[in-house]
Amino acid sequence: MSRLLACTTLLAVLLLAASALALPKEGQPFPDTRLAAPDTQAGADYLGLPKGAASFRIQDVAAPYVLIQLFNVYCMHCMAEAPDMERLFRAVGGKEMAGKLKILAVGMGNTPFEVKLFREKYALTMPMSTDKDYVMHSLMGSPGTPSYVLVRNPGVKGGAATVLFVQEGRFESPEKFLDLLKSRMKE
Amino acid sequence: MRRIPPGAVLSVMMLLLLAGVCAAQTELGGLFDPGALKPTDSVLKVKVGDVAPDFTLPAITGEKVTLSNFRGRKNVILSFVPAAFTPVCSEQWPAYNLGRELIEAQDAVVIGISTDNTPAQFTWCRSMGGVWFPVVSDFFPHGATAKAYGVLRGEGVSERAEIIVDKKGVIRWIKVHDINERPNLEILVNELGRLEGKD
Incomplete structure (x- = not known):
């Protein structure tokens, strides 16, 4: 019986370790971490970041909602989805959503050089940051790429952003994904 | 109860x-995750300035690729990778897709080499969405080309190594990477740039 108990305990520990490798749960606070400033001034301006800031937190983004795409420039799914990401970014920049939702892509394990290549190759205009040493990737549970995290920013200074929605893997279409994001923002 | x-x-x-x-x-x-491996496990048999050992190996296109056929035409990046369907290799070769224009701007091509057999390489490359450069198999005699360069590991797969061969067939840069880490594309592109500057 004691051997059975020991086995069960060991399995429970292993199970907890396995479940820790997952994106944050909806309703949880977004990990408090600093991200490298976007690779272009236009990107920093879009996010409403102070001029010359080398890093920022999601809470610093001047919008009530932020969609973060975790990607990798060498991930074939991210390459294939790049044109749709640009379409999504442009759609979010339209009248209905402007100022309400901002989009940011973060390259997991990528350098600024690699992100620049990716931006140029796929003619992307959204702000892009880098997580060169996988710090954010690890805080986010080391998900596969692409992954998406929608957060609601705190209305007050010093508060934490809240995770509203997470998705590991590609979206079906920019239009359907935007509809999904809108529905989560209403909740 | x-x-x-x-x-x-x-x-x-x-x-x-x-x-x-x-x-x-x-x-x-x-993908198969091999876990953390010994960073390197071989002794180089070539050095910068040597004429690159020639080889003829079967490619996934069904043709054969001979290194010396590129002499006088193209600089060549020999990209040895350990194994198909493994995480790091599956990012390294797509990196050359992303950097294709930069590589071609230096009048260079990539030859991808592993000790996998041709059918495995073919399926792996398709799963990655295809690659623009020739991929050749060093399967039989097993690892003979990797061995000639001194990049064959004890377990029978090649190191993760990048070797630049210039248009004269001379080795101009060698980097045997930690097998667990993806090579930095920026460093490779910079090395190609230096190569052009020397000519």
Whole structure:
């Protein structure tokens, strides 16, 4: 019986370790971490970041909602989805959503050089940051790429952003994904 | 209240654990994860300034690729990788796709080499969405080309190595990377730039 108990305990520990490798749960606070400033001034301006800031937190983004795409420039799914990401970014920049939702892509394990290549190759205009040493990737549970995290920013200074929605893997279409994001923002 | 048999608890726990492990494997995109390996496990047999050992190997296109055929035409990046369907290799070759224009701007091509057989390489490359450069198999005689360069590891796969051969067939740069880490594309592109500057 004691051997059975020991086995069960060991399995429970292993199970907890396995479940820790997952994106944050909806309703949880977004990990408090600093991200490298976007690779272009236009990107920093879009996010409403102070001029010359080398890093920022999601809470610093001047919008009530932020969609973060975790990607990798060498991930074939991210390459294939790049044109749709640009379409999504442009759609979010339209009248209905402007100022309400901002989009940011973060390259997991990528350098600024690699992100620049990716931006140029796929003619992307959204702000892009880098997580060169996988710090954010690890805080986010080391998900596969692409992954998406929608957060609601705190209305007050010093508060934490809240995770509203997470998705590991590609979206079906920019239009359907935007509809999904809108529905989560209403909740 | 009816007591739940301990065996049932154990069974449920095992099922949940399996589900967790399966989810973790999915995150790797169905690739085999070899875990952390000895960073390097061979002794180079070539050095910068040597004429690159020639080879003729079968490519996934069905043709044969001979290194010396590129002499006088193209600089060549020999990209040895350990194994198909593994996480780091599956980022390294797509990196050359991303950097294709930069590589071609230096009048260079890539030859991808592994000790996998041709059918495995073919399926792997298709799963990555295809690559623009020739991919050749050093499967039989097993690892003979990797061995000639001194990049064949003890377990029979090649190192993760990049070797630049210029248009005269001379080795101009060698980097045997830590097998566990993806090479930095920027460094390779910079080395190609230096090569052009010397000519």
